[in-house]
Amino acid sequence: MARQLYELCGTDPARRFSPYCWRSRMALAHKGLEAEVVPWRFTDTAALAFAHYDKVPVLVDGDRTVTDSWAIAVYLDEAYPEAPKLFQGPxxxxxxxxxxxxxxxxxxxxxxxxxxxxxxxxxxxxxxxxxxxxxxxxxxxxxxxxxxxxxxxxxxxxxxxxxxxxxxxxxxxxxxxxxxxxxxxxxxxxxxxxxxxxxxxxxxxxxxxxxxxxxxxxxxxxxxxxxxx
Amino acid sequence: MARQLYELCGTDPARRFSPYCWRSRMALAHKGLEAEVVPWRFTDTAALAFAHYDKVPVLVDGDRTVTDSWAIAVYLDEAYPEAPKLFQGPxxxxxxxxxxxxxxxxxxxxxxxxxxxxxxxxxxxxxxxxxxxxxxxxxxxxxxxxxxxxxxxxxxxxxxxxxxxxxxxxxxxxxxxxxxxxxxxxxxxxxxxxxxxxxxxxxxxxxxxxxxxxxxxxxxxxxxxxxxx
The missing domain is CATH 1.20.1050.10 (Glutathione S-transferase Yfyf (Class Pi); Chain A, domain 2)
Structure with a gap:
């Protein structure tokens, strides 16, 4: 399964504007990790039911689903310890x-x-x-x-x-x-x-x-x- | 030479009230380092002439003089790397x-x-x-x-x-x-x-x-x- 990041957008799927999704998108890039954009909109609650969550960003990485931008950053440093660190301390x-x-x-x-x-x-x-x-x-x-x-x-x-x-x-x-x-x-x-x-x-x-x-x-x-x- | 920390006080030398001196005093304690208090008052400019500085805290550690609370913290982690770290990253x-x-x-x-x-x-x-x-x-x-x-x-x-x-x-x-x-x-x-x-x-x-x-x-x-x- 390809890596995917659910990101907030409006009518234009390219205009992704969530401050939290941008944290995760930049964090992924810092780690050198690709992730397909899955456009998500405020009322798409059904699309996140699999994650038992109602907000984005949601990261799907193989069989792992991680919700919340902070948890995604912590996960990325744990899962990819060889890539550049997001956190220079705990x-x-x-x-x-x-x-x-x-x-x-x-x-x-x-x-x-x-x-x-x-x-x-x-x-x-x-x-x-x-x-x-x-x-x-x-x-x-x-x-x-x-x-x-x-x-x-x-x-x-x-x-x-x-x-x-x-x-x-x-x-x-x-x-x-x-x-x-x-x-x-x-x-x-x-x-x-x-x-x-x-x-x-x-x-x-x-x-x-x-x-x-x-x-x-x-x-x-x-x-x-x-x-x- | 004993380790000394110049700390701001008023008429009562025990009442040390500088927010910056408290940062250094706590930092020294975290490192497990003793330091004699040298009471310093706002108009004691002559007492700091040796440090080419006009504010406290000033740390004298053997032949090293360190001014400014931030610089003191950085110095302490560098000079005493075995003691508990003040900074958990750079x-x-x-x-x-x-x-x-x-x-x-x-x-x-x-x-x-x-x-x-x-x-x-x-x-x-x-x-x-x-x-x-x-x-x-x-x-x-x-x-x-x-x-x-x-x-x-x-x-x-x-x-x-x-x-x-x-x-x-x-x-x-x-x-x-x-x-x-x-x-x-x-x-x-x-x-x-x-x-x-x-x-x-x-x-x-x-x-x-x-x-x-x-x-x-x-x-x-x-x-x-x-x-x-």
């Missing part, structure tokens, strides 16, 4: 950076770009997305992102811990990327894939680092559909 | 957590506790501290911290990335502490040493983790002078 000692991405970066991004997503989805997915996110935010999605250009300085200030590290070294992992880079970069592939909002300013060390990440693995992420932002 | 891959402490946690704490510090200092240090910090904040220190109890929920929300990691494991380092723990804990020893403000709530996983950290090395940090908060 995985549990590397949780803070991905957790900061989940706890701080993702919610801040959602407030800036959530309204860009429904137009990219089919009717059933759009209905699901709008209803669930409006419930979460307690308002219309257009209201969430209203006046978003004015909120960009606050968003860029949130990136300051990343910026401080990247002023002194090429990657969060040091001279080469590691899973910390893929977690943060994967998170930023979400807005890049769905929104024209220019989040990062040229001259920002975070912008320069994102450029380096876009170039990795033959431009894997740079060649993905984006709004160029 | 140090540069572990910069995000300490940097987050510097960029996010410390400024947030300063706004809550900066006015508690001058009463602990001698006259010359207090004058220096008040002038430099009032200049930084652009207001009187009492104005900075006015109404601080009302700002505690916002501060506790900032700790969420720590909290999410510590819900699932005993230490940021995993089953045992590493430098990430000492960076975050050392930062929290600053308010504990100078302020009665109750920053952490019982029941918060961050509180439970701080209790574990206070117990390490025979209660090294717990036995330090504090306001019990």
């Amino acid at each position: 995985p549990e000692s590397q949780r803070f950076n991905p957790t900061w991405c989940d706890a701080v970066l993702l919610p801040a991004l959602a407030k800036l770009i959530v309204s860009d997503i429904p137009p990219l989805l089919g009717a059933a997915d759009a209905a699901y997305f709008i209803e669930s996110r409006e419930k979460r935010f307690g308002m219309k999605l257009a209201e969430v992102t209203a006046g978003r250009e004015a909120k960009l300085p606050e968003f860029r200030a949130l990136l300051h811990p990343l910026r401080m590290v990247l002023r002194g070294q090429a990657f969060l992992g040091g001279v080469a990327p590691d899973y910390g880079d893929f977690a943060a970069f994967g998170t930023l592939m979400w807005p890049r894939s769905v929104s024209p909002l220019p989040l990062l300013e040229a001259g920002d060390p975070v912008h320069a680092w994102r450029e380096r990440m876009l170039d990795l693995f033959g431009g894997l992420a740079r060649s993905a559909p984006s709004f160029g932002a | 140090p540069e891959s572990q910069r995000f957590n300490p940097t987050w402490c510097d960029a996010v946690l410390l400024p947030a704490l300063a706004k809550l506790i900066v006015s508690d510090i001058p009463p602990l200092l001698g006259a010359a240090d207090a004058a220096y501290f008040i002038e430099s910090r009032e200049k930084r904040f652009g207001m009187k220190l009492a104005e900075v911290t006015a109404g601080r109890e009302a700002k505690l929920p916002e501060f506790r929300a900032l700790l969420h990335p720590l909290r999410m990691v510590l819900r699932g494991q005993a230490f940021l380092g995993g089953v045992a502490p590493d430098y990430g723990d000492f960076a975050a804990f050392g930062t929290l020893m600053w308010p504990r040493s100078v302020s009665p403000l109750p920053l952490l709530e019982a029941g918060d996983p961050v509180h439970a983790w701080r209790e574990r950290m206070l117990d390490l090395f025979g209660g090294l940090a717990r036995s330090a002078p504090s306001f019990g908060a």
Whole structure:
């Protein structure tokens, strides 16, 4: 059985925009592993029944099924110990950076770009997305992102811990990327894939680092559909 | 020459309150290394002339002088490779957590506790501290911290990335502490040493983790002078 990664998309199967799926896609590339893309959409719950899970990414690797981007990264280092390591120490000692991405970066991004997503989805997915996110935010999605250009300085200030590290070294992992880079970069592939909002300013060390990440693995992420932002 | 660590204090040499000195003190204990405390005060610039530096911590280890808490931690793992590691991977891959402490946690704490510090200092240090910090904040220190109890929920929300990691494991380092723990804990020893403000709530996983950290090395940090908060 070929290796497969179930990845979130909308009507265009090439525009894969999940921050978690991007973490796994970059992790696979770092390990030098191919994996067929299986496009998955929000309402395709039946397609994941085999995994007893309701979210992506889901990795199918031979007879192993692994759900959750963190578990996939841990699995890849265990299953392929000879390939470049994703974790430069025990995985549990590397949780803070991905957790900061989940706890701080993702919610801040959602407030800036959530309204860009429904137009990219089919009717059933759009209905699901709008209803669930409006419930979460307690308002219309257009209201969430209203006046978003004015909120960009606050968003860029949130990136300051990343910026401080990247002023002194090429990657969060040091001279080469590691899973910390893929977690943060994967998170930023979400807005890049769905929104024209220019989040990062040229001259920002975070912008320069994102450029380096876009170039990795033959431009894997740079060649993905984006709004160029 | 005995090993010495220059550590910030005020009139009471036992009340050492620098977040950076606490990082180094805990790091030394993790390595199983003794180091004489050399009390240092803000205006003792002459005492550090030998190190060509104007801040603490400064570590003197035989004929080596190491300035800056990060450099001290890197030095300790290099100089004492047989002792327990501070970094479970290359140090540069572990910069995000300490940097987050510097960029996010410390400024947030300063706004809550900066006015508690001058009463602990001698006259010359207090004058220096008040002038430099009032200049930084652009207001009187009492104005900075006015109404601080009302700002505690916002501060506790900032700790969420720590909290999410510590819900699932005993230490940021995993089953045992590493430098990430000492960076975050050392930062929290600053308010504990100078302020009665109750920053952490019982029941918060961050509180439970701080209790574990206070117990390490025979209660090294717990036995330090504090306001019990």
